[in-house]
Amino acid sequence: MLDVIKDIYLDSFIDNPDERIMHQIKTGESWASVDRIDGKCLLIGGMYPYWAGVAEAWVKLSPDFYDYKFTAIKDIKTAIKYGVSGLGLHRLQSFCIDDEVYKNFLGLLGFSPGGRIRQYLPDGSDAILYEMIF
Numbered sequence: 001m002l003d004v005i006k007d008i009y010l011d012s013f014i015d016n017p018d019e020r021i022m023h024q025i026k027t028g029e030s031w032a033s034v035d036r037i038d039g040k041c042l043l044i045g046g047m048y049p050y051w052a053g054v055a056e057a058w059v060k061l062s063p064d065f066y067d068y069k070f071t072a073i074k075d076i077k078t079a080i081k082y083g084v085s086g087l088g089l090h091r092l093q094s095f096c097i098d099d100e101v102y103k104n105f106l107g108l109l110g111f112s113p114g115g116r117i118r119q120y121l122p123d124g125s126d127a128i129l130y131e132m133i134f
Helices: 002-015 017-026 063-067 069-087 100-108
Strands: 031-037 040-051 054-061 091-097 112-117 127-133
Touching (some): 040 063, 040 069, 091 100, 100 127
Antiparallel strands (some): 031 040, 040 054, 091 127
């Protein structure tokens, strides 16, 4: 069943990704983007609007990401730009575990550290809040 859902979703996404993303942004839906190069899925990510002007960004990287990281980071920044303008955001935030690799990645995307959220993650560990203010 999951393969069928995945195929339907990816087929509709691949047909016209810009149109699909912009529709979801304009209607206030959460949305996701799949970045593919040479037939490889590099990442999937999106934004989830909380309320007017505020959304949370998320991304899941594949192992192939590191072979194309500069292109993928550029694509993520473009997606952020679409989301910020389409949703009329004044704040975009993201969380990560307390790990230098993740914190550096969010920094490369333009996020700034916003604070530590104690015992936030399912295992009881802290999360680090990153934010962009516009």
